[in-house]
Amino acid sequence: MQAIILAAGHGTRLWPLSEARPKVMMPIGNKPILEHIVQSLVSNGVTEMAMVVGHRRGMIQSHFGDGSEFGALISYYEQSKPLGTAHALLCAKDFPRGDFLVLPGDNVISPEGIKELLAAEETNCALLARSPMPSKYGVVEMSDLIVSSMDEKPSRADTSIISTGVYRLGREVLKSMEGPVSDGSTGLTDVLSSLLPELSMRGIITRGTWCDAVYPWDVIDMSSRFVSLDGQSVAGRVESGVVMKGAVEIGEGTRIRAGCYIEGPVIIGKGCDIGPHVALSPVSIIGDNVSISSFSHISGSVLLSGSSIDSHCHISRSLIDSNVQVGPHFCSASRNAYGRVKEDLIPLNDIGCVIGSNTEVGGGVSVSPGAVVGTHCRLRDGTTVRENITDRSEVY
Amino acid sequence: MCGLIGYSGPRDVSEVLLDSLKKLEYRGYDSAGMATVNGHLEVHKEKGEISVMEKSMPWMEGNTGIGHTRWATCGAPSWKNAHPFLSQDRRIALVHNGIIENHNQIRKGLLENGTVFDSQTDTEVLVHLISQYHNGDLHAAVRRALEDVRGTYSIAVVEEFSDEVVVARKESPLVLGLGLNENFAASDVTALLEYTSDVVYMEDGESAVISPRGISLHGADGSVIDRPSSKVEWSMEEARKGGFEHYMLKEIFEQPRSISETIISYIDELETLEILPSRRKVDSVKILACGTSYNAGLVGKYVIEELSGIPVQVEIASEYRYTTKTNRCSLVVLITQSGETADTLAACREAKERGSYTLAITNVVGSSITREADAVLFTKAGPEISVAATKTYTAQLIAVYLLGARLAYTSRAMGEEEMRIIKASLRALPNKVSEVLDRAQSLQAAAGIFRDATSAFFIGRNRNFPSMLEGALKLKEISYVHAEGYAAGELKHGPLALLDESTPLVAACLDDHTYDKMVSNVSEVAARGSPILIIATDDNEECETLADHIVRVPPIEPLFSPVTLAVALQLLSYYVAKERGMPIDKPRNLAKSVTVE
Numbered sequence: 001m002q003a004i005i006l007a008a009g010h011g012t013r014l015w016p017l018s019e020a021r022p023k024v025m026m027p028i029g030n031k032p033i034l035e036h037i038v039q040s041l042v043s044n045g046v047t048e049m050a051m052v053v054g055h056r057r058g059m060i061q062s063h064f065g066d067g068s069e070f071g072a073l074i075s076y077y078e079q080s081k082p083l084g085t086a087h088a089l090l091c092a093k094d095f096p097r098g099d100f101l102v103l104p105g106d107n108v109i110s111p112e113g114i115k116e117l118l119a120a121e122e123t124n125c126a127l128l129a130r131s132p133m134p135s136k137y138g139v140v141e142m143s144d145l146i147v148s149s150m151d152e153k154p155s156r157a158d159t160s161i162i163s164t165g166v167y168r169l170g171r172e173v174l175k176s177m178e179g180p181v182s183d184g185s186t187g188l189t190d191v192l193s194s195l196l197p198e199l200s201m202r203g204i205i206t207r208g209t210w211c212d213a214v215y216p217w218d219v220i221d222m223s224s225r226f227v228s229l230d231g232q233s234v235a236g237r238v239e240s241g242v243v244m245k246g247a248v249e250i251g252e253g254t255r256i257r258a259g260c261y262i263e264g265p266v267i268i269g270k271g272c273d274i275g276p277h278v279a280l281s282p283v284s285i286i287g288d289n290v291s292i293s294s295f296s297h298i299s300g301s302v303l304l305s306g307s308s309i310d311s312h313c314h315i316s317r318s319l320i321d322s323n324v325q326v327g328p329h330f331c332s333a334s335r336n337a338y339g340r341v342k343e344d345l346i347p348l349n350d351i352g353c354v355i356g357s358n359t360e361v362g363g364g365v366s367v368s369p370g371a372v373v374g375t376h377c378r379l380r381d382g383t384t385v386r387e388n389i390t391d392r393s394e395v396y
Numbered sequence: 397m398c399g400l401i402g403y404s405g406p407r408d409v410s411e412v413l414l415d416s417l418k419k420l421e422y423r424g425y426d427s428a429g430m431a432t433v434n435g436h437l438e439v440h441k442e443k444g445e446i447s448v449m450e451k452s453m454p455w456m457e458g459n460t461g462i463g464h465t466r467w468a469t470c471g472a473p474s475w476k477n478a479h480p481f482l483s484q485d486r487r488i489a490l491v492h493n494g495i496i497e498n499h500n501q502i503r504k505g506l507l508e509n510g511t512v513f514d515s516q517t518d519t520e521v522l523v524h525l526i527s528q529y530h531n532g533d534l535h536a537a538v539r540r541a542l543e544d545v546r547g548t549y550s551i552a553v554v555e556e557f558s559d560e561v562v563v564a565r566k567e568s569p570l571v572l573g574l575g576l577n578e579n580f581a582a583s584d585v586t587a588l589l590e591y592t593s594d595v596v597y598m599e600d601g602e603s604a605v606i607s608p609r610g611i612s613l614h615g616a617d618g619s620v621i622d623r624p625s626s627k628v629e630w631s632m633e634e635a636r637k638g639g640f641e642h643y644m645l646k647e648i649f650e651q652p653r654s655i656s657e658t659i660i661s662y663i664d665e666l667e668t669l670e671i672l673p674s675r676r677k678v679d680s681v682k683i684l685a686c687g688t689s690y691n692a693g694l695v696g697k698y699v700i701e702e703l704s705g706i707p708v709q710v711e712i713a714s715e716y717r718y719t720t721k722t723n724r725c726s727l728v729v730l731i732t733q734s735g736e737t738a739d740t741l742a743a744c745r746e747a748k749e750r751g752s753y754t755l756a757i758t759n760v761v762g763s764s765i766t767r768e769a770d771a772v773l774f775t776k777a778g779p780e781i782s783v784a785a786t787k788t789y790t791a792q793l794i795a796v797y798l799l800g801a802r803l804a805y806t807s808r809a810m811g812e813e814e815m816r817i818i819k820a821s822l823r824a825l826p827n828k829v830s831e832v833l834d835r836a837q838s839l840q841a842a843a844g845i846f847r848d849a850t851s852a853f854f855i856g857r858n859r860n861f862p863s864m865l866e867g868a869l870k871l872k873e874i875s876y877v878h879a880e881g882y883a884a885g886e887l888k889h890g891p892l893a894l895l896d897e898s899t900p901l902v903a904a905c906l907d908d909h910t911y912d913k914m915v916s917n918v919s920e921v922a923a924r925g926s927p928i929l930i931i932a933t934d935d936n937e938e939c940e941t942l943a944d945h946i947v948r949v950p951p952i953e954p955l956f957s958p959v960t961l962a963v964a965l966q967l968l969s970y971y972v973a974k975e976r977g978m979p980i981d982k983p984r985n986l987a988k989s990v991t992v993e
Contacts, residue, residue, distance in 0.1 A: 002626075020827070047597040048626040057639070058833055062649035065638035068569040068584040071597050073628060076639030097627065237664065253660035271660035271823065288656060289823035291816075305656075306824040322827045325820070357827070358950070376934075392935075 001118060001168075002096050003046050006088045006188075007034060007105030008054030008079040013341070016356030016391065017216050019375045020322055022056045024105035025063070026219060027304060029227045029285055030269055032063065033213075035070070036108045036226065041101075042071045044114045050095040051105070052077045052088045084186025085165070086177060093174045099123055102188070104165040108226060112208025117168045122202040124173065126150075126192075127166040129210045136214055137162035138189035140203060147203040150193040161203075163189055164210050173199065215346060216354045216372060217339055220319050223302050224283035227265045236272070251288065269305065287322065300334075301352065310363070318352030318367075326355075327363035327381065337370035340388055356391065398493045400479075400570075401463045401587050402552035402561035405578020405608050409433075410456040413463035416580075416587040417446050420465050426473035426762055428465045431480040431489035434458035436556050439489060441478040443762075459608075460559045462552040464491035467779060473762035481520045483527035484511060488534070488555045490523040493583060494548035494568040502544060518547070526553065535605050538562045539618060542603075552581055564603035572596040572604055572611055574625055579606045585628055586636050594625045636781075642980045644782035644874070648966050649833055652826040654787040655959070657776035658794045659822050667815065669802055671771045673753035678727045678803060681708040682752070684716050684743040685731035688785040688869060689757075689792060693731050694862030695958045696796035702859075702955060703818075704804035714739035717746050724751035729799065732756070733780070733788045735763020744768045757795045759788050773799065782981045784873050786966045789866065790829070793959050797822060821953055831950040832963045839964060842945045843971035845900045845927045849877055853891060853926075854902045854965075855884040855917060857910035863958045864904060867965030874980050875973035884910075884917040892920070900927045902968070904961055907933050908954035918942050931964055 011023020024034040034051075041049060049067070053060050053076050067074030077092040089102055101117060103109065109127075117125055126147055128140055134157035141149045141159060150163055165188065176198065180191045192199070209226075213219050229247035236254030238244070246264030250256065254268055257275030266280050269288035279297040280286070287305035292298065296313040303309070303320045310328040317334035320326065334352040338345045353367040356375035367373060367385045374391035383395045399420030403412045413430045428449045429441025434457040442449035446465060464479035479491040496502070499518035502525055507513075511524045525544060530537040534555050542549075542564055550568040554561050563570060563581040573580035573588035573595050580588050581604070585595055598604060601616035613621045640646035662669060672678060681700060683693035690712055697708040711719075713730070717739065728747040732740040735758035744765060747754050756769035759777050766772045775791035801818045804810035810818070846852060852871060854864035865881030872879050882891055884903070895901065901921050905914045915938065922928055922942055930943035933951045940946055947968075949960050973980050 020830070042597070042599065045599075045623055048628075051639075053639075055837060056834060058645075058649040058836060059830065061639040062646065062653070065646075066584065066586070066636065067638075068571070071569065071599060073585060073595070073597070073626060074639075253664055255664045271656065271663055273664070273819065289659065289826065291820055291823060306827040308820040308823070323824045325824075358831075 001046050001099060001101060003041050003049040003101040003103060004089060004092045004095060005034065005037060005049060005051045005103050005105045006085050007051045007060055008082065008088050009085075009106060010054075010082065011106055014213060014216055014219075016354070016372065016374045017219065017319075017321055019391065020357040021059060022054070023213070025059055026106075026213065027287065028108060028219065028222050030267055030287055033108055034060065034105050035063070037103055037105060038064070038067070038070050038072055038074075040109055040111045040114050041103075043111045044118060046101065046114065046118070047072045049073070050075050050077055050092045052079050052091050054079050054082060085188035086181050086186055086191040089188060090174065090177060090181055096171050096174070099168060099170050102165075102167045102169060107164060107166075107210060107212040108222060109164065109166060109210050110208040113164070113166065113206040113210055116204050116206055116208070117166065120168065120202060120204060122200070123168070123170040124199045124201040125168040126201050126203050127164045127210070128161050128203050128205045129164050130160045130205070131162045132160070133214070134160050134162050138165070138193070142203045145202055147196060147201045149196065150189050152187050152189045152193070161205065164206065165189070166210075167192070215339065215341060216319060217348055217351055220300070220302055220317060220351075223285050224265075224300070227267060227283055227285070229265050229267065232264070236268075236270075239275075242275075246282070293328075304357075316352045317350055319354045321355060321357040321359075321375070323358045324355050324361065325359075326361045327365065329364045330361055331366040333369065335369050337368070339370040339372065353385075398467055399465045399583040399587065400491045400493055400550065400552050400581075401583070402461070402554070402563055402581040402606060403578070404460040404559050404561050404606050405575060406459060407578065409458050409461040410453070412591070413461055414446070414450055414453075415590065416582060417463045417465050419587045419590075420583055421446055426466055426468050426760060427475075427478035428463070429478045429480055429491075430456070430461055430463035431482075431491075431554060432456045432458035432461035433554050433556060433558065437482065437486060437489050437554070439480055439482060441475060441480070443473050443475050443478060460554060460561060462489065462491050462554050462561060468761040472766070476515045477517050479519060481515075481517070481523045483523050485527065486556075488523060488527050488530065488553060490519065490526065490551060490553045492519040492522060492549055492551045494550060494566075496522060496545055496549065497547035498545065522549075522551065523553075534558065534560065535562050535603065535614075538564060539603055539614075542566075550583065559607050561606040562603065563598070563606065565598045566600045570598045572598060572606065572613070574611060577608050579608070579611050581606055589628060593628045595628055596623055596625045641974075642782065642970070644784055644786060644970055644980050647780055647782055647787045648963065648970065650778075651787050651790050651963060652830045652833070654775075654777040654791050655794055655829060656826040658791045659825070661774070661776055662798050663819055663822060666798060666802055666819070667805055669798070671755050671773055671799065671802060672806060673726065673770075676726050676753065678706060678807065680725050681706055681727045681729060681803070682725040682747070683708060683710045683729045683731065684713045684740060684747065685710075686713050686737055686739050688789050688866060689731040689733060689737075689740070691862050691866035691869065692789055692792035692796060693729070694865065695793055695859060696729070696731075696799070698859035698862070699796050699955065700800040700803060703800040704807050704809045706803055706807060713737070713743040716743045721750055726753065728752040728754050730754060730756045730765060730769060731758075731792055732765055733759050733785055733792070735760040735765040741765055741768060755799070757792055757799075759791065783983055784870055784969070784980075790959055790962055793962065794822070794825070797956075821956055825956060825959060828950055828952055828956070828960055829963050832960050833967075835948065836967050838947050839967040840971045842929050842947050843968060843975050845929055845945055846871075846875070846877060846972040847975060849898060849900050851894070851898075852877055852879045852900045852902065853887075853895065854879060854881045855887060855914075856881075856904040857884045857914055858908065859955070859958050860904040860906060860908075860910075860961055863961045863965065864902070866962060867902065867969070870966060870969035871972060874969055874983050875976055875978050876983075877972065877976075884914055887917055888920065892924070895921055895924045895926045897925045897927070900929060902929045902965075903931070905930050905932045905936070905939050906949070906954070906957050906961070907936070907951060908957070915939070915942065931961060
């Protein structure tokens with residue numbers, strides 16, 4: 001079986017994280033979402049895959065190359081304009097020789113889900129899941145295991161069953177899609193939904209894990225769900241007087257200085273400089289080339305590559321994007337709070353803040369739970385941020 | 397990264413191995429070797445590129461064999477360290493990619509049993525271990541030996557009087573190829589495409605036995621796995637380029653990684669890195685290099701002087717050799733990507749003769765310069781295929797930053813706190829480069845102003861001046877447009893006469909102490925009607941009125957702007973050459989490594 005992964009999207013809902021990378025390259029546990037998908041496919045023996053890529057293709061291609069480092073053979077198809085997922089799939093229409101899998105490149109899926117699709121007897125299958133927010137997805141109704149309707153982002157949902165966007169399809173479906181796509185339909189769910197009568201598509205509700213980062217905060221929880229560590233693996237240098245408990249992974253060229261207290265699961269990338277006397281609590285993910293100075297406490301947070309955290313900072317249940325410079329005594333405490341996305345208020349459990357890439361955070365800054373700071377901002381010393389801040393703002 | 401290949405079938409195995417190894421050469425090329433089964437085992441290996449091995453290759457018969465091309469990351473390339481390795485009784489031969497982490501422990505056990513080792517490599521340990529467990533069944537012995545092993549590997553093993561090749565992998569790539577009465581294994585599919593497009597991918601922990609009769613694939617527990625083959629439908633060139641149109645573009649996009657790797661390997665112990673003379677104080681530095689490396693050296697001058705206050709001279713290696721012997725310089729730095737550049741090697745000898753301490757900056761472990769120089773700083777860019785240097789140049793820039801910081805720390809021009817700040821800036825560089833790459837489209841658009849140009853000027857000041865020299869060199873190399881890099885202040889001492897409507901000007905107007913001067917230089921040229929391309933930082937509005945085209949780079953500490961600027965100019969040259977339809981990866985008359993004087 002071959003697979004086509006749709007990786008051309010921007011994922012702008014994930015602002016500010018989408019500024020620094022396309023959503024498919026968002027690191028979850030120091031590995032891009034797309035790499036999790038490739039691994040799930042390869043572990044099911046699906047090694048031949050096509051990626052449909054868009055204008056930010058360079059970052060994707062330089063990560064995966066020809067796929068051999070990941071045990072796969074990857075070819076690339078370009079979607080030059082963002083004309084939707086159905087159009088994206090047709091960009092790779094010459095790729096499949098027979099039945100194939102289609103996967104959105106921006107959702108993490110566990111190997112079990114792929115296995116269920118491969119095991120099915122029917123040619124056309126949709127992988128379904130239950131979601132607490134069905135109206136954000138394609139809502140699915142079924143009769144006798146066959147999908148009877150799929151309604152993309154309806155205003156009201158009568159069921160919690162949604163399409164994960166992962167399908168198994170026969171090659172001839174691509175031909176049938178051409179009509180609706182040239183008529184202007186853009187979403188894959190919409191197009192397949194219009195073809196349902198002729199497809200007799202089997203719906204399979206997955207028992208495996210499937211998750212999507214809809215909002216930036218979701219990345220924090222996804223990171224802890226997808227951390228699979230066993231034991232301790234240390235490639236860097238750990239000075240004496242460091243306490244490490246539970247599963248801890250430390251990358252090469254990283255130095256953990258004396259007096260650090262690390263309670264796993266914790267992943268620390270390559271080339272980092274941590275400590276002395278830094279506490280890391282579960283589940284924390286530290287990217288490559290991050291430095292954290294003395295007496296800071298990082299708890300349940302994700303720090304992406306190239307960031308530096310000065311001394312005496314408290315960062316709880318937060319996400320700090322790449323190349324953020326944080327001054328001393330920064331405080332990002334967590335509690336139940338609301339996050340704002342445009343006009344919507346989203347209730348969040350035990351949450352800190354999200355800080356976009358390349359932002360400079362001055363000394364003694366405090367950011368309230370649920371607040372999102374954009375990229376390239378400057379938060380001057382001693383400011384308190386209570387609400388979302390747009391990209392390139394300066395806060396006095 | 398190394399490459400391996402295994403074959404069993406009716407063809408003359410030495411031909412197949414040689415041919416496939418050449419295709420894997422992009423994975424590494426500092427030593428190569430092969431073993432064939434012609435009743436007994438025959439082994440031939442050589443330090444250097446595959447062509448070196450080919451030249452000295454004796455007549456090797458047989459239809460079963462294994463081959464290897466190596467890119468040393470530890471342990472210098474030498475005949476001794478080249479693969480394949482033989483068991484003590486010469487009955488088993490093995491090639492290996494990856495690292496055996498617990499090789500010292502296993503070695504100890506084997507030594508107690510009386511095994512004699514020829515090398516210090518982890519690979520040799522593996523072949524002796526397999527030999528020890530060999531009880532008539534090679535596949536069983538390999539599986540048993542791998543149970544003792546911790547680390548990453550892909551291996552291929554042959555034994556005498558057998559047409560079977562046993563392979564296994566863990567976290568290192570390996571793919572099987574299926575043919576008619578012949579079968580293959582290789583590090584990647586490009587080595588196989590000439591023979592077959594039917595491949596089976598192996599997964600971690602799996603092993604397989606290859607013979608002319610077929611392939612049997614086994615799980616870690618020995619159980620037989622039935623996995624259907626996949627069909628590869630693309631050409632070899634396409635495969636190796638990983639979806640990029642040219643190697644040059646692929647390598648440009650690899651820079652966040654190569655920069656990060658170079659930083660990671662040195663940053664932790666930078667303060668004590670042994671790259672300086674131990675007894676003498678460094679009071680002057682001389683940098684010797686050729687071509688692109690020379691431009692990296694010029695950036696080095698500004699960087700080292702700014703950080704440490706120690707005066708730096710940069711000379712072209714082929715010129716230095718023939719200068720009068722002046723007083724010795726306390727530190728001479730040689731920069732060469734390949735480590736084989738003839739003029740730089742000669743300059744290194746000359747510098748030693750003049751009594752200087754020599755430090756080499758190179759990308760190739762075990763290259764000639766690493767044996768000549770007193771100390772070596774390695775750039776970790778990996779093999780570069782495109783003739784025009786891109787990722788090795790920016791890795792060289794990282795090396796000069798590391799050297800500058802190291803010198804400044806030792807001479808007390810920089811203390812712990814400054815060191816911490818420099819390190820934080822270095823750590824942020826890979827993402828800064830990603831940001832530039834994310835704007836490739838704007839450089840593609842800017843390339844339009846060179847469509848009909850026959851000549852172009854690149855100007856900058858201070859540390860951005862050498863970057864413009866490098867930008868001009870790149871444009872010359874791959875797009876065949878005559879380009880000159882100039883210090884902006886020199887423009888009115890001559891070249892201004894050459895500027896007209898058909899001569900584009902590229903100017904770096906970045907945020908530093910030379911910005912105002914740059915703007916006034918550009919204004920002078922604007923009056924001559926030349927098309928102007930300005931490279932400016934994100935929030936700069938002033939330049940918009942001056943330029944016909946503006947390319948934005950992310951703001952960065954001035955000290956590090958040569959890195960982001962270099963990447964922007966690489967993309968520019970690439971897109972100009974592409975628009976003009978040039979053979980980007982292999983420009984006429986040029987070779988990757990210049991080994992003649």
